[in-house]
Every structure is written in structure tokens, then in C-alpha cells.
Amino acid sequence: MDPTTIQNVLTANLNLLAGAAFKVVAAIILWFIGRKLIDLSISLASRALKKQRIDPTLISYLSSSLSVLLNIILVVAILGYFGVETTSFAALLAAAGVAIGAAWSGLLANFAAGAFLIVLRPFQVGDYIAASGITGTVVEIGLFVTIINTPDNVRTIIGNNKLFSENIQNFSANDxxxxxxxxxxxxxxxxxxxxxxxxxxxxxxxxxxxxxxxxxxxxxxxxxxxxxxxxxxxxxxxxxxxxxxxxxxxxxxxxxxxxxxxxxxxxxxxx
Missing domain, CATH: 3.30.70.100 (Alpha-Beta Plaits)
Incomplete structure (x- = not known):
């Protein structure tokens, strides 16, 4: 192989490596910039919701959901920049979501029930309730579980789905x-x-x-x-x-x- 051909091959390979390195560096920069923008967006959204005097639990719930959604969008955008077919990735993501949903059906059911508890508000933090065989004061309404302190000062954690699917007595609702x-x-x-x-x-x-x-x-x-x-x-x-x-x-x-x-x-x- 003559020197000219070798030189052309090396030049072409160097160009490919330089292009790949540039894309990697650009992807890293996009990732950090995207993460900063996501954090800023969530922070601004949380402040706006707090000014509207929305329940802190609901704000945390919405912020977590928004963060997951924006991070998925950022990953798909970066893969698209590398030339990866995003439609195939979306289909793969959907299939993974179905598989995870089947495996974590109980966890997702608790998540959905937590959303209903926050929106419908059958009780609030500080209320004295009886539900799922437990009676006590509500300490926290989380995304997946609700924490109750019983009269004998035992902290009890109940899955939101179990709590929401059964009868709830709220002793603090009336005067x-x-x-x-x-x-x-x-x-x-x-x-x-x-x-x-x-x-x-x-x-x-x-x-x-x-x-x-x-x-x-x-x-x-x-x-x-x-x-x-x-x-x-x-x-x-x-x-x-x-x-x-x-x-x-x-x-x-x-x-x-x-x-x-x-x-x-x-x-x-x-x-």
C-alpha cells in the first residue's frame, strides 16, 4: 500500500474519531445542561405551586413525576443526537414499562392510590382515622405508603392501595x-x-x-x-x-x- 493511501486512511479514521469524540463531548455537555434546566424547571414549578398554597405532599408528588418525565425526554433527545432511532427506543421503553408494570403491579397500585388520596383528600395529616384495621393519627401521606401513629405510640406504615380500597373512618372531619x-x-x-x-x-x-x-x-x-x-x-x-x-x-x-x-x-x- 502506497504512502498516499495510508495517509488517506489515517486521515479518514482520525476524522471519524474526532467526530465521535465531538459527539461524546457534546452529549456530556447536553446532559449536564439538560439536568440543570430540569432542576431549574422543577424548582420554579414547586415555587409556583407553593405560592398557590397547594398541599406539600401533592407538590412532592408532581415534582417527582415531572422529574422522571423530563429525564426520559432528555435521554431520548441525546440518543437522537447520536443518530439512534428514537421510535425504536420508544417502543422498547414502552415494552419495558409493561414488563415493569407487571412485575411491580402492587407498587404501582400504591402509587396510583396515593394520587387519589392526595386529590380526593378523605383525610389530611393530623387527622385521627381508622382504616385497614388501624386506628391512629396520620403523620405522613406518601407516594406509596401512609404513616399512622397509633394511640399506644406505634408507628404503622400502610400501603396506599390497601388504605384506599377499604373503608376509612375520619374522626377529625366533623367538629x-x-x-x-x-x-x-x-x-x-x-x-x-x-x-x-x-x-x-x-x-x-x-x-x-x-x-x-x-x-x-x-x-x-x-x-x-x-x-x-x-x-x-x-x-x-x-x-x-x-x-x-x-x-x-x-x-x-x-x-x-x-x-x-x-x-x-x-x-x-x-x-
């Missing part, structure tokens, strides 16, 4: 709630007198609401004696204080009034 208690009387006790005594004493318990007034009535008759229902109303934050105070007042009222303790009575007849 007040009812305390439900039952009292058993002995047959020798006059029920009307017991109701009168309880009405007077329960009305003095702190944080019990006067409207609606406490309900104290005979609910049923048992072999041991009549049964009363005692149902005072109070603010959600005072529920347990009213619950325990009402129990204490019932015991003290009946003891001070000298009411007999209910007992089971049997009558034996000999024929």
Missing part, C-alpha cells in the same frame, strides 16, 4: 363526636332516679357539649336489671378525657346515691 357508654342497673334501682342523678353530675364534666345535650336513656332490659346508654358529646380533641371522666362520674354517682350493685338473680322452685 364533635359522641362518647358511647352503657350502665347496668340493679332491679332495685329506680331507672328514672338513676337518669336524673347522671344528668346532674355529667353536665359538670369539663368539655362536654350542652348542644347537643348528653343522651341518657334506657336501652334494654337484662336478667340483671335495666341497661342505660350514656352518650355525651364533645370536641374530637377531648374525646378520651370525656370518656374516662364520664366513667368515673358514673361510678361515683351510683356509689354516693347508694345504688345496689347489679347481680344475677335465680329463683329455684321445688315441685
Amino acid at each position: 364533635y363526636r359522641r362518647v358511647d357508654l352503657t350502665v347496668l342497673l340493679d332491679h332495685t334501682v329506680n331507672p328514672n332516679e338513676a337518669v336524673r342523678v347522671l344528668r346532674e353530675r355529667i353536665a359538670n364534666i369539663p368539655n362536654i357539649m350542652s348542644t347537643p345535650a348528653p343522651v341518657i336513656e334506657i336501652s334494654q332490659f337484662t336478667p340483671m336489671g335495666p341497661e342505660l346508654v350514656v352518650r355525651p358529646f364533645c370536641n374530637n380533641t377531648h374525646y378520651w378525657q370525656v370518656y374516662f371522666d364520664t366513667n368515673r362520674v358514673i361510678r361515683e354517682s351510683f356509689s354516693d346515691s347508694g345504688f345496689a350493685v347489679p347481680q344475677q338473680h335465680f329463683q329455684v322452685r321445688q315441685s
Whole structure:
């Protein structure tokens, strides 16, 4: 091979390497510039949403979704710059999405349920709820799980899909709630007198609401004696204080009034 041909081959190879190196450097620069622009866009979007006083959990949810979408677009754009057929890449990405979706169906279901919880807002952070067999105060509503602190101070993490697919009781949604208690009387006790005594004493318990007034009535008759229902109303934050105070007042009222303790009575007849 003559020197001229060798020189031409080397020149052509050097040109190819230089072009490839230029594209690699350009791709790296595009990647860093694109990442900076994505971070800036997400930051601006988050600030705009915060000014609208949108829930912080929803802002985090939207920011994460936007970041994933913009990063995918950036990768596709860089591959297109290298001459890679982006339609084939899109099809591959779609196929991968289907495969990942099938493998992570539970995780994606939690993600979708988290979106519905944030949009529909059946409860908020700080609410006292009962759902999926767990009762407690909501600490955090995440993209995939919701964190609840139970009354015995145990942090419980529940998948959003399980939480959203079952019944949810929100005890904090209304301004007040009812305390439900039952009292058993002995047959020798006059029920009307017991109701009168309880009405007077329960009305003095702190944080019990006067409207609606406490309900104290005979609910049923048992072999041991009549049964009363005692149902005072109070603010959600005072529920347990009213619950325990009402129990204490019932015991003290009946003891001070000298009411007999209910007992089971049997009558034996000999024929």
C-alpha cells in the first residue's frame, strides 16, 4: 500500500474519531445542561405551586413525576443526537414499562392510590382515622405508603392501595363526636332516679357539649336489671378525657346515691 493511501486512511479514521469524540463531548455537555434546566424547571414549578398554597405532599408528588418525565425526554433527545432511532427506543421503553408494570403491579397500585388520596383528600395529616384495621393519627401521606401513629405510640406504615380500597373512618372531619357508654342497673334501682342523678353530675364534666345535650336513656332490659346508654358529646380533641371522666362520674354517682350493685338473680322452685 502506497504512502498516499495510508495517509488517506489515517486521515479518514482520525476524522471519524474526532467526530465521535465531538459527539461524546457534546452529549456530556447536553446532559449536564439538560439536568440543570430540569432542576431549574422543577424548582420554579414547586415555587409556583407553593405560592398557590397547594398541599406539600401533592407538590412532592408532581415534582417527582415531572422529574422522571423530563429525564426520559432528555435521554431520548441525546440518543437522537447520536443518530439512534428514537421510535425504536420508544417502543422498547414502552415494552419495558409493561414488563415493569407487571412485575411491580402492587407498587404501582400504591402509587396510583396515593394520587387519589392526595386529590380526593378523605383525610389530611393530623387527622385521627381508622382504616385497614388501624386506628391512629396520620403523620405522613406518601407516594406509596401512609404513616399512622397509633394511640399506644406505634408507628404503622400502610400501603396506599390497601388504605384506599377499604373503608376509612375520619374522626377529625366533623367538629364533635359522641362518647358511647352503657350502665347496668340493679332491679332495685329506680331507672328514672338513676337518669336524673347522671344528668346532674355529667353536665359538670369539663368539655362536654350542652348542644347537643348528653343522651341518657334506657336501652334494654337484662336478667340483671335495666341497661342505660350514656352518650355525651364533645370536641374530637377531648374525646378520651370525656370518656374516662364520664366513667368515673358514673361510678361515683351510683356509689354516693347508694345504688345496689347489679347481680344475677335465680329463683329455684321445688315441685
